[in-house]
Amino acid sequence: MSETEPTLVVEDLSVDLGGTEILSSVSILARKGELVGLIGPNGAGKTTLLSAIRGSVTPTSGSVTVAGERISALSAREISRRVGTVPQETSLSFTFSVEAAVAMGRHPHIGRFGTATAEDRTAVSRAMEQTAVTAFADRPVTELSGGERQRVLLARALAQSTPLLLLDEPTANLDINHAIRTLDLVRSVVDDGTAAVAAIHDLNLAARYCDRLVLLAGGEVLAAGSPDSVLTSETLREAFDAQTIVSQDSITDAPRVTTLSDTEQTDDNDTR
Amino acid sequence: MNVQQRAATWSLWLAAVLAVVITVSTGIGPVSISPVAVLKVLLNALAVPIGLELTAHSIGGTLQIPAPSIRWHSPFGYAVGSTEETIVMRVRLPRVLLAAAVGFALAAAGTVMQGFFRNPMADPSIIGVSSGAATGAVAFLVIPVAIPFGLGLRGAAFVGALMAAFGVYLIATEGGRTPVATLLLAGVAIQAFLGSVISFLQLHSGEGIRQVVHWLMGHLGNASWEDVTITLILVPLLFGVLLAYARDLNVLLLGEEDAHSLGVEVERTKRILLAVSAVLTAAAVAVSGVIGFVGLIVPHMVRLVVGPDHRVLLPAAALAGASFLVLTDTVARSGATEIPVGIVTAALGAPFFLYLLRSREVHEL
Numbered sequence: 001m002s003e004t005e006p007t008l009v010v011e012d013l014s015v016d017l018g019g020t021e022i023l024s025s026v027s028i029l030a031r032k033g034e035l036v037g038l039i040g041p042n043g044a045g046k047t048t049l050l051s052a053i054r055g056s057v058t059p060t061s062g063s064v065t066v067a068g069e070r071i072s073a074l075s076a077r078e079i080s081r082r083v084g085t086v087p088q089e090t091s092l093s094f095t096f097s098v099e100a101a102v103a104m105g106r107h108p109h110i111g112r113f114g115t116a117t118a119e120d121r122t123a124v125s126r127a128m129e130q131t132a133v134t135a136f137a138d139r140p141v142t143e144l145s146g147g148e149r150q151r152v153l154l155a156r157a158l159a160q161s162t163p164l165l166l167l168d169e170p171t172a173n174l175d176i177n178h179a180i181r182t183l184d185l186v187r188s189v190v191d192d193g194t195a196a197v198a199a200i201h202d203l204n205l206a207a208r209y210c211d212r213l214v215l216l217a218g219g220e221v222l223a224a225g226s227p228d229s230v231l232t233s234e235t236l237r238e239a240f241d242a243q244t245i246v247s248q249d250s251i252t253d254a255p256r257v258t259t260l261s262d263t264e265q266t267d268d269n270d271t272r
Numbered sequence: 273m274n275v276q277q278r279a280a281t282w283s284l285w286l287a288a289v290l291a292v293v294i295t296v297s298t299g300i301g302p303v304s305i306s307p308v309a310v311l312k313v314l315l316n317a318l319a320v321p322i323g324l325e326l327t328a329h330s331i332g333g334t335l336q337i338p339a340p341s342i343r344w345h346s347p348f349g350y351a352v353g354s355t356e357e358t359i360v361m362r363v364r365l366p367r368v369l370l371a372a373a374v375g376f377a378l379a380a381a382g383t384v385m386q387g388f389f390r391n392p393m394a395d396p397s398i399i400g401v402s403s404g405a406a407t408g409a410v411a412f413l414v415i416p417v418a419i420p421f422g423l424g425l426r427g428a429a430f431v432g433a434l435m436a437a438f439g440v441y442l443i444a445t446e447g448g449r450t451p452v453a454t455l456l457l458a459g460v461a462i463q464a465f466l467g468s469v470i471s472f473l474q475l476h477s478g479e480g481i482r483q484v485v486h487w488l489m490g491h492l493g494n495a496s497w498e499d500v501t502i503t504l505i506l507v508p509l510l511f512g513v514l515l516a517y518a519r520d521l522n523v524l525l526l527g528e529e530d531a532h533s534l535g536v537e538v539e540r541t542k543r544i545l546l547a548v549s550a551v552l553t554a555a556a557v558a559v560s561g562v563i564g565f566v567g568l569i570v571p572h573m574v575r576l577v578v579g580p581d582h583r584v585l586l587p588a589a590a591l592a593g594a595s596f597l598v599l600t601d602t603v604a605r606s607g608a609t610e611i612p613v614g615i616v617t618a619a620l621g622a623p624f625f626l627y628l629l630r631s632r633e634v635h636e637l
Contacts, residue, residue, distance in 0.1 A: 056532050080535030087530055096522075096580055107523050112516055115276055116593030160534070 005068065006031045007163050007195035009054065013062035015045075015052050015219075022048045024256040025062070030164065030195040033104045035187060037210030038199040039230075041240050044216040047197040050166045053197065054083045067163045073236045084157035086150075086167040095140040098152050102128055105159030127158035131185060147178030154185060165189070167198035171205060207231055208254040215239055231255045279584045286591035293595045294372060295499060296596040297602040305356050312350035319344040367495040370559060371601040371613075372594040373503040374492070375566055377556035379593020380511050381549040382567025383574075383586050387521045388545055389452055396553040396567035399459040399546065400436035403466035405557040408432020409487050410470050414477045425487075426499070426558045433529045433554035436462055441546060450542060452528075490563035490614030492601050499559045510552040511590060518582040525580070565617040566593055569625045576628055596621070 006199055008030040015023040023045045030036045038046045051057040053064050055071045064071040066082045074082070084105070105127065106120040128134045131151040136144070141152060150170060165185065171179035179202070187209055190196045200206040206213055207227040215223040215230050217239040223230045236244045242259050248258040273281070295314070299305040322345040326338040381396035389398065397403065412428035423431060440462050444455040470488070477484050520541050523531045528538045553567070574589040598612070600620055604613040 054533055056529065075539045076532055077535035080533060083533070084534035085530075087533070096525075099583060100522075103521055104526065104534060107519060110519070112519075117273070 008197065008254055009063075009065040010049075010053065011063050011065075011154060013049070013052060014060045015048055015057055016060045017048065017057070021219060023052065023059075026216070026219070027062075028197070028214050028221070028224065030197050031191055032163070032195050033190060034195055034211045035190045035209060036195075036197045036217035037206040037213045037214060037227075038197060039201075039206050039213055040216035040222075044239075045219045046216055047168055049216070050085075050168050050197065050199060053077045053164075053166060054085055068199065077108045080160060080162075082162050082164060084152050084162040084165045086154055086157045086165065086170055088169045088172055089149075095142050097138050098133055098141055098144070099124065099128065099137040101141050101152055102133070102155045105156040108160065115210050123159050123161055127155040130158055130189065131155040146173045147175070147182070150174060150178070150182055151185070154189075155183065158189060163195060165194050165196040167196065169199050169201055172201060179205060203231065203236075203257045204249075204254070207257070208249075208252050227255050231257055275581060275583050278578075279587060282578055282584055282588040283591060286588055286595070288371065290591055290595045290598070294368055298360055298368050300602050300606060301359070303355075305357055305360065305509050309352060309356055310360055312348075312352050312464050313357050314365075315348040316346065316350055316352065317346060317361060318356070319346045322346075330377060346440055353455055366497050366500045367492050367605075368598055369500045370495040370503060371492050371598045373507050374502070374556040374560045374563065375568070375570075375597025376511070376590045376594040377503075377507045377552045378563065378567040378598070379561070379574075380514060380586060380590040381553045381556075381592075383571040383582070383589045384514055384545055384549045385520065385567070385581060387525060388542070388549075389456055390525060390527075391456065392572070393568075394456075395564075396549065396556075397562075399455065400440045400462040400466065401433045401550050401551060401553040402557055402562045402564075403463045403470070404436025404439075405429040405433035405554060406470055406488055406562055407436070407466045407473075408563070410473045410477070410484050411479045413484050413487065415474045429561075430554050430558035433557055434550060436466060437550035448547075449539060452542075456544075465586040474636070486612060487561040489612030490561040490617075491612050492560055493605070493610060495559070503555060505558055506555045507552065510548050510555070513548045514545070514552070515583075515586055517541065517605070518586050521545070521582040521586075522580075561612075561614070563597070563614045563617060564601075565614070565621050566597055569621045570596055573625060 006029040008028070010026060010028045012033045013023055014021065026049060028036065028049075038049065038245065040046055043172065044073075048057060052059050053066075055064070055074065055076070058072075058086070066079075069078075069082070071079060071083075078168070084218065087264045103120075103124050106116060106123060109120060109123075110116060125134070128137060132153050133151050133155050136148070141149060144152065150173070154167075154170070165186075170182055174182060183205060186196060186198065191211055196205075198210070200210070210227060212221075212225060213227050213230040215235060222239050231246050233244050233246055236242065236246070244260065245258045247256050247258065248254075295307050295310050299307050299310045321342050323343045325343050326339050378396050382394070385394040385396055385398055386392060386484065388394070406429070408428040409425055411432070412423070412425050430517045440455065440458045441450065443462075444450050444458040472508055474484055501509070520531075520536050522591045523534050523536050524538070524541065526534070531541075532538050546610055557563075570593040571585070574592050575585055578584050578588050600616040603620065604611050604616045
C-alpha cells in the first residue's frame, strides 16, 4: 500500500436487508489523519454503512477495502485488527472493571491459548491514558456516567490499534460538554494518524470537527466534500425536508446550521 | 495480580478445599472412618507405571507367546483394616468422585449458559438437556421396549438429553443464525412439552413410580467405578474446550454486534459453546438424574466472590460446584433414610445463596 492510498475505500456499495435496499451504490473514502462525518436523516443508512464497512452486513454488490485488503475476504478476527468500532452504547451487565473492559479491545490480538503480552498491556494503558480513564481503571463499568462510559468504549477501540476507526453516534447520549470533550479526543486520535468515519447526528458538531462530510439520504450519497460545500440550504432541504439557514459561526468559523420550525416559516411567509 | 495469577490462585485454593472435602466425606457414613485412615487407603491405592515387561503365556501347553504387560508400583504400603479398605474403595469413593465430577460439570455448564444467554436465570438445563434426559430415563423405566439399540438407563438419558438440545437448536436456527432470545424461548417450550410427556409416562408407571420419582429428584447412590471412569475422562476434556473459550465468553457479554467487531466469530462460537455445554450436562445428568440448583446457584455464588471474568470464574465455579455436590450428597446419605440429593442441594443452597445476596452488594446479575 502506498502512502497516498486511502485507508478506507468503499466502492459502489449496495446493501439489501430483508428485501429492502438500504444502501445503493455508495462510494466513500477516508485517508490517514482524516475524520469523515456521515450525516443524514434517520433511516438514511448511516449505521448500515458502518456495519458493512466492518463486515457484519454482507453487501449485495460493491466492495470495502481497508488498508489495501478486501473486507469480504477476511475473518472477523482479521477485520477487527484493521477496523476498531466505538458503538453507541454497549450492554455490559456483568460488573467488569474499566481496565478489563478496555483490555477486551486486545481480544483479536491474542491467540486462543495465548495470554496478554507486554505489548498488549502497553496498548491498554496507552489507550486509557489517551482517553483519561486511567483514574478510574478499577471502577466497575456499570457505575460510570454516560460520558465516562463513552470514553471507555473509545479506549477499547483505541486498544485495538487499528488503522481505521468507526464511530456510531459517539455523542448521541452525551450532554454538550461531554460531546465536545469526546470529539476533541477523537480529533486528536485522528491527528495522530488514524482514519476515522463517524456517524454524527448534530450537524454543527459534524461541521466543526470533520474534515469532510458525506450526506446520506435514502441510501444514496447526496453530497460529499468539505463541510462548507455539503452544508447548504438546498442539499439540507433535499435530505431532511427541512428549512435551514446556513451561516458561519463567528467563533469556530465552521458552517452553522439553524433549522427553522414550520411556524417560523409561516411567520416569514406572513410578513408582507 | 493479573488474570492468570488470579485464576491459578483461586483454582489451587478450591482444588485443595475439594481434596479435603472428598477425604472427609469419604470417611462419613454408617461406619465412621477417620480422614487419616481414608488418606492411607487412597495413598495405598495409588499406583505408578514403572515399566513394561514381557511375560510368557502358554497356549495349549506348547506354544509360548510373550505378551507385554505394564508393571505397576505402589509406593505406599500403609497398614489399614481390610473392612475400611473395602468400604472406601468399593462403596464410598466411587460415589464421592461421581458427585465431584457431576457437580463440576453442572457448575461449569451453568456458568457458560449464564454468560451465553446474558441471563441470571439460565442454567445447564435451559436448552432442554435435563428434560430430554428425564424423558429418556423415564421412558426406559416405564416402557423399556421403546428404547432401541439396547441402551441402558444411562444411555437412554444421555441420548434423550442430546436429542432435546439438538432439537431446540434446530428450531431456533434460521439461515445460519441462532438468536439467543429465540433459543431461550424454544428451550422453555421444549421443556414444557417434555414435562407433559414425563407426567403422562409417570401416570402409567405403576410399580416403577418410586424409581421414576427417585431418578427425577437426582441421586448418586448407584455409582459404579465404570460411571466414575467415563465421567472423569469426559468431563475434564469438555471443560478444557470451554476454558479455551473463556475470553470469547467475556467478549460475548458485550452483545453479539460488539463481539463481532472485537473479532469473535459469533455464530461459530455460540455453536461450540452450546454443543459442549449440552454434552457436558448430558454426561452429568445421565449418571445422576436431574440435580437442580447446582448449575444455577453455584456460578452466582462464585461470581459474587471472584467477579465476572470467565477465565477466573469458570474454573473456580466448576471446582466449587464439585465440593458443593460432594458435601450435599454426604448430607443426603447421612440421614436415617437416604434422600435424593436434589432435595438437599436446593434446601441447603437456597438459604446460603440468599445470605450471600443480602450480605454483599447486590450486583446486577
